[in-house]
Amino acid sequence: MPLTKEDVKRIEKLGFKRISFIIEAEGETRLRNVRGICFFLEGMRCRIYGSRPEGCRIYPLVYDVDTHEFVYDSVCFHSNEFKARREDKTRLKRLIRKLETEATRIV
Numbered sequence: 001m002p003l004t005k006e007d008v009k010r011i012e013k014l015g016f017k018r019i020s021f022i023i024e025a026e027g028e029t030r031l032r033n034v035r036g037i038c039f040f041l042e043g044m045r046c047r048i049y050g051s052r053p054e055g056c057r058i059y060p061l062v063y064d065v066d067t068h069e070f071v072y073d074s075v076c077f078h079s080n081e082f083k084a085r086r087e088d089k090t091r092l093k094r095l096i097r098k099l100e101t102e103a104t105r106i107v
Contacts, residue, residue, distance in 0.1 A: 001055045001059070002029070002053075002099050004053070004099060010051050011048060021040065031056075058088055060079040063093075
């Protein structure tokens with residue numbers, strides 16, 4: 001899951017060290033996975049639910065760059081339970097623009 005600078009700061013305020021929950025690759029800051037599972041997932045619950053990253057708040061709605069469409073992530077077992085609203089798509093567009101802007105500033 002990509003992380004904005006705001007996401008990282010919010011999680012750090014909870015007492016987590018940046019090095020424990022992020023991975024940086026190809027100019028992108030992402031949430032660390034441990035054995036294919038989110039670092040913050042404990043059992044079936046998110047340990048930081050109230051402070052979770054913006055991408056997690058919109059998930060399983062994602063943007064498919066190949067088809068240029070909003071889709072539900074196929075790896076989410078519960079994706080059939082969600083119905084995206086217009087505001088969800090707007091939030092995702094805003095998040096993508098923010099991530100792109102932050103990545104541009106790094107390069």
